[in-house]
Amino acid sequence: MQVLSAQLDELELPLVEPFETSFGVEKRRRLLLLTLHGRSGEEGLAECVAARDPLYSSEAVETARWMLHRYLLPDLLRREVATPSEFLGRVGTLRGHPMAKAVAEMALWDLYAREHRRSLAEMLGGRKRRVEVGVSVGIQGSVPTLVQRVGDYLEDGYRRVKLKVRPGWDEEPVRAVRRAYPDLRLWVDANQAYPTSAVGAIARWASRYGVEQVEQPFAEHEVEAHALLNRGRTFRVCLDESVVDRASLDDALERRAISSLNVKPGRVGGLTVSRELAQAAAGARVPAWVGGMLETGVGRAHGVALASLPNFTLPADLSASRRYYLTEIIDRPFDLGAGSTLAVPRGPGIGVTLVDRAVAKARRRSRIFRPSGSRL
Numbered sequence: 001m002q003v004l005s006a007q008l009d010e011l012e013l014p015l016v017e018p019f020e021t022s023f024g025v026e027k028r029r030r031l032l033l034l035t036l037h038g039r040s041g042e043e044g045l046a047e048c049v050a051a052r053d054p055l056y057s058s059e060a061v062e063t064a065r066w067m068l069h070r071y072l073l074p075d076l077l078r079r080e081v082a083t084p085s086e087f088l089g090r091v092g093t094l095r096g097h098p099m100a101k102a103v104a105e106m107a108l109w110d111l112y113a114r115e116h117r118r119s120l121a122e123m124l125g126g127r128k129r130r131v132e133v134g135v136s137v138g139i140q141g142s143v144p145t146l147v148q149r150v151g152d153y154l155e156d157g158y159r160r161v162k163l164k165v166r167p168g169w170d171e172e173p174v175r176a177v178r179r180a181y182p183d184l185r186l187w188v189d190a191n192q193a194y195p196t197s198a199v200g201a202i203a204r205w206a207s208r209y210g211v212e213q214v215e216q217p218f219a220e221h222e223v224e225a226h227a228l229l230n231r232g233r234t235f236r237v238c239l240d241e242s243v244v245d246r247a248s249l250d251d252a253l254e255r256r257a258i259s260s261l262n263v264k265p266g267r268v269g270g271l272t273v274s275r276e277l278a279q280a281a282a283g284a285r286v287p288a289w290v291g292g293m294l295e296t297g298v299g300r301a302h303g304v305a306l307a308s309l310p311n312f313t314l315p316a317d318l319s320a321s322r323r324y325y326l327t328e329i330i331d332r333p334f335d336l337g338a339g340s341t342l343a344v345p346r347g348p349g350i351g352v353t354l355v356d357r358a359v360a361k362a363r364r365r366s367r368i369f370r371p372s373g374s375r376l
C-alpha cells in the first residue's frame with residue numbers, strides 16, 4: 001500500500017444524552033477522524049478514541065494529534081507498507097500512545113481490505129454475519145430513572161445491560177434493576193473506582209443480585225485485588241484498562257485475575273493486537289468481547305468487524321448508532337436487529353462511507369498531510 005496523502009479532521013458531535021461514568025460526564029464528543037488516500041484510488045478510514053481530556057487514559061485528542069503529526073503520518077507517507085502489522089512493527093520503537101497508533105493502523109486495515117475488494121471482517125478472519133451486542137448505561141440522576149432507562153433499552157431489544165457503577169452508586173441501583181428485570185443479563189463496570197478493600201463488599205452484592213460480570217473495579221495495576229475477587233465467585237471478573245498489551249494479559253492470566261476480557265481496538269493499539277489478545281485469552285479459556293468508547297459509526301464498523309471473529313464470544317458494547325448520536329456521520333447507521341444483534345457490513349473495507357454533509361457540520365479543524373512534508 002502506498003499512501004499518497006492523509007487527512008486528519010477534528011470533529012465535535014453532541015451525544016444523545018450525557019454519558020456519566022465513575023470518572024466524569026461527557027456531553028459532546030471530540031474526536032479525530034483519519035482518512036488515508038491510497039495510490040490505488042481507495043481510501044482508509046478510522047477514528048481515534050482519545051477523549052478531549054486525559055481522564056480515561058493518559059492520551060487525549062491533542063496528544064494523539066501530535067503523535068500522528070510528528071511521527072506516525074510522516075512514517076506512513078514516506079514508504080510503502082505491505083500490511084497493517086508491518087506498519088506497527090515500523091513504529092514499534094515509539095513508546096506508548098496506543099490510541100494514536102490504533103487510528104493509523106485501523107485506517108490502514110480499511111485501506112488494505114478495500115484494495116483486496118473484501119470486507120474488513122473477512123480480512124480479519126471473521127465468520128459471523130451478525131454479532132450479539134448489549135448496551136452500556138451511564139450513572140443516572142436517581143434509581144427510578146435508571147430502572148426506566150434500562151426498561152427502555154429492553155423494549156428496544158437489548159438483552160444484556162451493563163451498568164456503570166462507583167462507590168455510592170452500586171448495591172442500591174443493582175438491586176432495583178434486578179428486582180425490576182429478574183431475567184436480565186446484568187453486567188457492571190466501575191472504571192477502576194474502588195479501593196482494594198472493597199473486594200468483600202463487591203462480591204456480596206454482585207452474587208446476591210445475580211450480576212454476571214464485574215468489570216475493572218480496581219485500579220489498572222491492582223492485579224492481585226482482581227485475582228482475589230475472581231476466586232471462586234459466581235460472576236466473571238472482567239479486565240479492561242488493566243490489559244494494555246500481551247504482557248499485561250499474560251500476567252493477569254497467570255495470576256488468575258481475569259475471567260473475561262474487554263478488547264477495545266482503539267485503546268490497545270489497533271486490530272492486529274486486539275485479535276492477538278482475544279486469541280491468547282481463548283487459549284486460557286477466557287472469553288473476550290469488544291468494548292466501546294462512544295465511537296461514531298466509523299469506529300463502530302471497525303468494532304463490529306472485529307466482533308465477527310470466532311474468539312469474541314460475549315455480547316459486545318457496540319449498540320445501535322442512535323444509542324449515542326442524533327446524526328450519524330456514516331451512510332448506513334447501525335440498527336439493532338433480532339436477538340440483540342448488529343449486522344456485520346459486507347461491503348469492501350469497513351463497509352460504510354462518510355456522509356460529507358454530516359462531517360462538514362461537525363468539523364472543527366482539518367489538515368492534509370503529504371509525503372514531501374508540505375501541508376495544507
Ligand SMILES: [Mg+2]
Nearest residue numbers: 189215216240
Ligand atoms: Mg470498561
